[in-house]
Amino acid sequence: PNGVPTFTSADKAFSFQPVGRIHLDYGYNFQDAKNPDTRANKDITDGFNFRRAYIGFAGKAFNDFTYNVTADFPGRFNQSGRLQTAQLTYTGYKGWLIDVGAMQPAFTFEDSISSNDIGLLERPGINNVVTGLIASEGRLSAGVRTFGDNYFADVYLTGNSVNTSPFGSTTVLTSTGGATASVTSSAVTGVADDQKAAFARAAFRPINDEHTIVHIAGDVGYMYAPPQTNGVNAAGSHVLALSERPENRYGGLGSILNTGNINADSVAIYGGELAARYDSFWAQGEGYQIDVKRRKDLSTATNDPSFFGYYAEAGWVLTGQKRNYVANQGAFSAPTVDKPLNPGAGQWGTWEAVARYSFLNLNSDTWATNTANRVRGGQQEVWTLGLNWYMTSNVRFMLDYQFIDLKKYSSATNNTQVGDNWQSLGGRVQFTF
């Protein structure tokens, strides 16, 4: 279906297929120098970025096992390949899937949609922050999924992500957004224990017919052991920093929103999902709250910070096809491409228009009297308009135009505004198999 063969043994107990995914972005930021200019990022890089470049294998063995081993070679320059997925799934019980390995476990609606199929270039900020803490790609995971005609549910134990760089290196340029655990160089000397978390997601489809799908879901997550860098009770032992970029990655922009390090005892996450499709129209929205419980024994702060975000997104398949729904992920996939590009035959693929409003707040106790309680990670609002051209089922062009409004104070005690307000144009060439 995706342009590569799937090899299947005569008894159908075994199958095999190559995996490839290229997402090449190019973007430009419209920014003007002001005078005076306190903005922290007033001349953001314009340029290209291999957002994803996967090479791998997937298949089925002995009837009841499926696997996926994939490497990713992302980045703007000479950046190195790394493991993206190493997933083993046991499929021996009908309607149930048991997963173990490094994967992108299904947490939140948008993160359960394949990156090949998402409506805009990047997922909403709040989803990246939430999954960056305890789910997201390359996450060490063990869990169970169950699904049927009208429901999907999963529960996972998760650890670190193999895509997280714990050493604060320059590879931050291509790391997935969200939280990067500040497991600093002490990891090198062997004194760093992995984080531990659990999450669950449950989704229902009260309406699910040929024209109409309505999807309602809830998500809860809990990081009960943040990554440990020093001794259990030493200062700087369980440090988290939540951060995010303005919903684009071309040009290698680093995170502007950033809470700085928080000594955390645990993190609780909860939120909900709503999605619907009516023929070629679709809409989805989600909202999440993040409650961080501080290690107050290691800090002069007395409050537990909270962060939140939400978004609403809607799309219209201009050429009349419908978005599909993937039962074993509990989420949308791309619209059908029933007329792949063939100018001679008058076929021009599938076209789709998308719009989204997204809000993310990484501030907490911004004006607390005890300045140790202040977390001034910043907040961002992003409006995005997008146009997607599915030339075939495995070739897609995307064009996004963003209105970014980013507000951030210089520091906990300095009220200078270092955020910015600008527009950005980005495109993607995508081919996958």
Place this chain on the structure above:
Amino acid sequence: PNGVPTFTSADKAFSFQPVGRIHLDYGYNFQDAKNPDTRANKDITDGFNFRRAYIGFAGKAFNDFTYNVTADFPGRFNQSGRLQTAQLTYTGYKGWLIDVGAMQPAFTFEDSISSNDIGLLERPGINNVVTGLIASEGRLSAGVRTFGDNYFADVYLTGNSVNTSPFGSTTVLTSTGGATASVTSSAVTGVADDQKAAFARAAFRPINDEHTIVHIAGDVGYMYAPPQTNGVNAAGSHVLALSERPENRYGGLGSILNTGNINADSVAIYGGELAARYDSFWAQGEGYQIDVKRRKDLSTATNDPSFFGYYAEAGWVLTGQKRNYVANQGAFSAPTVDKPLNPGAGQWGTWEAVARYSFLNLNSDTWATNTANRVRGGQQEVWTLGLNWYMTSNVRFMLDYQFIDLKKYSSATNNTQVGDNWQSLGGRVQFTF
């Protein structure tokens, strides 16, 4: 056989198959803080590690050539992929194989067993130290193997390993154990010549029938040109350091045993192998001596240090199958899996229990009057008990419990004990094709 198709041309002159190997470890170290505590590694990392993550291709071309090109994406975090194997073999003469490229040439019994098939999570320390000097994975090699019903022999010229990091970087966390040649940053400016070595291995099977196999072998190796970092006769020009970890890798533990840098003129290695199988019981043992000849013109040391180690390992395939023997490697492979997991049909795979005692001594002239002669790399004893569950021929779960006793003096002139004595529990999910 391993769950992926092998594609063969109609005339059988060509064949092709994908290669994948995932070894995902998770481990925990039982350690208590003491007071006072001089231990160098008193809080070893607990966590996961992708011990191996291979993606590659293997095949046959023009009847007489076979090849293997494989990359590895190991590690705990955002660590980069690297070349693992790039091997070309000429098979045109029956009973003979001519190899060239980067490979893991068959040196020592345990290192000739595929990492998919070894009885415990890691090979014995002495084998890692010995092969880390002149063989081991990713080693630039050119050589010849010959084998028949009752014998195996090989001889190779070897150079550097493409898996060795010569720059003392943080990638030590995932490098293969054994010696890491201290080719420091001078390599960057182009002043570093490769090491050169040769080895031979000869094995015989005096008994070799359906029930019983007895294997006897000898191994000799000689590094005649250690890696050169500066001018031939400059201080620090041919520097070696032997090191090893306590027979586990989860948690990214660095080497504790470490001789420090030795200015070496040459290194001689010799030892022997004994292995036997009687139906579902098997046993193997090896011992090696390492004699380093110093560059005495570049040092105040007057003695040539020697190091040694040995181990004994035994296993029992609880479900009655037998370990197999691979003629063209001269070593065991995994037991047969004739009843792959299928709970409905009452099939539960193959189960195996393994035990090992391993000893490694990287001390030499520990109490010499001339302290320049003292090499206090430390010594370790490790008892390991293991349980292996082969769910199918390509999916294996492993569980190891270790009793580690590690003794090391703080330095050549400081007799403080910095070693430790602890227990460790580790597991592995393995899937391969």
Place this chain on the structure above:
Amino acid sequence: PNGVPTFTSADKAFSFQPVGRIHLDYGYNFQDAKNPDTRANKDITDGFNFRRAYIGFAGKAFNDFTYNVTADFPGRFNQSGRLQTAQLTYTGYKGWLIDVGAMQPAFTFEDSISSNDIGLLERPGINNVVTGLIASEGRLSAGVRTFGDNYFADVYLTGNSVNTSPFGSTTVLTSTGGATASVTSSAVTGVADDQKAAFARAAFRPINDEHTIVHIAGDVGYMYAPPQTNGVNAAGSHVLALSERPENRYGGLGSILNTGNINADSVAIYGGELAARYDSFWAQGEGYQIDVKRRKDLSTATNDPSFFGYYAEAGWVLTGQKRNYVANQGAFSAPTVDKPLNPGAGQWGTWEAVARYSFLNLNSDTWATNTANRVRGGQQEVWTLGLNWYMTSNVRFMLDYQFIDLKKYSSATNNTQVGDNWQSLGGRVQFTF
């Protein structure tokens, strides 16, 4: 044809094949210490180098799209894999190809020959410098090729190369020769815009029959926006450095020829190609000029520097076969291997002898009165003799002997000679599919 299967769907709309390419070099430099010795590189590394180690996929989808996704794992040691090619081509218009992605677009004759098929270990210095600026492997490119029985033409827009390391890191050891844009660490903070360039190449074959081919071509290129590291009008904002190694890469030699940083407004490149084949004899030659326009507002220099180089190369297929010509690249490929190695059948493959003279001048205004105008990048002359043994169509051994004469002044104001004059022996094992 190359020893791996190509899988084609029943309707021929889809096809797929794995891609592998191993080039393993080993080399030795004959150098003597002199006294006094001012040479900058008097003890060049002897050793091995994985010049190329590709793993990837190529194929066709929906009749009119072809793709290639390939990673490279080159280097001497623990160096990391990176993206090599991610190319999407639309083939829907006969005689035309539309390319987008990261690729090696066809610029200059030698660079349009596959690295599997080039006559000597490395391409001529001038080609590496020219393509290193605006073409070469891993280059972000969008363009069009057209070709027929007697012509080839292309035009491309290009950006950065994903194989360029912008951070001045140690990976320079394995980077492709030519220019490395000095996009320094400021890139990390997001203040670096990509370079932008365009080029065109047009080739004609006035004679093109079974025995004789004559090829004439012209190449022009223009970098209208060098990479921007700081603000547009800040010092050090558009910095280029042209550099090259002495036409070998084994041993990880860094560039000796190097212009140092030049603040550039634009770069113009023009030159010509001449190639011919008469049965088993072939010859080719090219010459290029590089004109750099300075940012004189940011420098005390008043002149615009120019650089140039050329080479002449000839070969003889000793066993009588012919080199082939690839119409859609406008360049030679390897000679046919109609008798693959099979000693039993008296078949010994194809043998070829090659010789080349190559000249490269990276000096400009060497003795200008205004020393700011002096660019003393050095000049090199290299004579190379080569012998190629094509054992099969996918296995090749190469042996090159070089006479290298390299002249370089210590600095713009110091006339000490730091170049060298030496001989070098290198070999390559190559297997590809």
